[in-house]
Amino acid sequence: MSPMPKRLLEVRNLRIHAGPLEVVREVDLELRQGETLGIIGESGSGKTITSLALLRLLPEGLRAEADALVWRDRDLTSLSDRDFRPWRGREMAMVFQDPVGSFNPAKSIGWHLRTALERRGLRGAWKPEAEQLLDSVGIPNPAAVLDRYPHQLSGGMLQRALIAMVVALEPGLIVADEPTTNLDNIVEQQILSLFRDLRKRLSAAFVFITHDIGIAGQISDRIAVMYAGEIVEQGPAAEMLAAPRHPYTRGLIATARALAARADQLAEIPGHLPGPGQRPSGCVFRPRCAQARPGCEAPQPLRDIAPGRQMRCLLDA
């Protein structure tokens, strides 16, 4: 076996509060160099704010705390926001959901790439590298695109350009938050294959956030499933897809298969995601779980169930 790649990021017990409400709790994550972690969950499961918390980009009103947030052997929890700022972009960068809204409408694509390259420390001639970057993400006629303004490009082109900006920064970690949600199917497939290509080309680690377990399976080495602000199961992607253990993960996969097979009977999970204020005590999935049993009303820790695999459920415990 080849030696394990170096650990890049370790998050221990991350929690996010909105006022008195705990919206994300007990999140532990680990990421190694070159690895891709898929975070799956429904809207409102806390996957996006978890990733925003990593970059300290939480919107006003949300506050994150963690026991440890170690980046390349350095604990960042003690850093002030001001001292953390240089880490953003250079070490960790993010691709957002809405490519059209991600661009400053008053500035050209060239300006966006130039300022990203300058952020990386490039001085002097930036155009050749900017053109090369656009070309590498599959944008035709890069020299002309540099002079374009955001409103003159399609969503798919803008998402490619945004990815080029992030690649320009040469960060160690690229967080992609549902980067294909607002794109149509064909463009979605193109952007996904671009991400697969980037994974091979770059040494960066990826966090890929999606609500689509199929996409997560295609692109990730490991998968973490989030439900109501908690990680309910995580482990190697192939194993998780082949043999999901947590009832919620099983439900997600059954739904995805039924959708893919265009089955008449959709294997839906009954009920709906509880809001942050209505989280049940004990196992948060209990009210929707077909296998709930005595004992589920106690809080469930994330426990090891196999090497590299954990879940928050007392089945098979």
Next chain:
Amino acid sequence: MGSTTLRRGLRRAGILLLTLVTGALLVFLAMKAAPGDPALSALGENARPELVAAFRRDHGLDLPLWQQFWAWISGALTGDFGRSLTLAGGVPVGSLIANRLPVTAFIGLYALLLAAAISLVAGTIAALQRGKAADTALTSLAVLGVSMPDFWLGYVLVFFLALNFPIFPSYGFVSPVDSFTGALLSGFLPALAIAAPMAAVFARVLRAALLDVMHRPYVQVARSIGHSGKFVFVHTILRNALIPYVTIIGLQVRYLLGGVVVIERVFGIPGLGSLMVDGAFGRDYPVIQACALTFLVIVLMTNLAVDLLCTRLDPKARA
């Protein structure tokens, strides 16, 4: 690309010319519709009929309306606005305008720059301190600023500032042609009186625009790249908030001129505004018409300048 720019330029020039001619026609017709006979008010109610007839003939008042309009507008194009009926024994109106215009332009520009400077600072502070004491104080001040009539503010400023700090004269004006520093000092209070209500409007627009832009996703993207707070504010937040801000400044220029007319009266400044008011009291129609036309040209020119600036600021307007 080049030909569309040219077409747009020509279109804009055409609209400008049409507005100018229509505006001039309205000014001319308004004067004709105004009550009172200029000949009688110049010669007196009991003037002999043959003198009145001679006055009408001399001033072309016996010609058909369209000929009178043509004579006025073609004269105006060459700088000949006729002669005043009341001032200094028939002095050419053109030279009156030429004397008064720099004074009014100076006061107007001074007020505009003051309003822009005040609102830029106040609007930014209010937006960055949203909901805190500074924001509440500035927002209240802005409500006060909008509600204060400028002539009243003018008197208040004279009362509190000019009488306590003699560097600001309470009355009279040094022309910028004679002494620029003198003009800056003597023009400060009148410019401030005009600027305060405008600054209040501008600051509120800027505050709202900044708060709107701050929550746009591209601001978060700029932060995620690790740009400094100053960079994000200047290039992303302020840069995009400037578009509505500059637009509102352009729209307010006509109120600025209204303010100039009143404030010149309050402070005894010999500008176009006081000339127009004097003309109105004396039924001196060549003076009124010429002043109105000059104001019209100023408004059209500023609108054009603001339009061009907005096009520079907003790539979507260039498309």
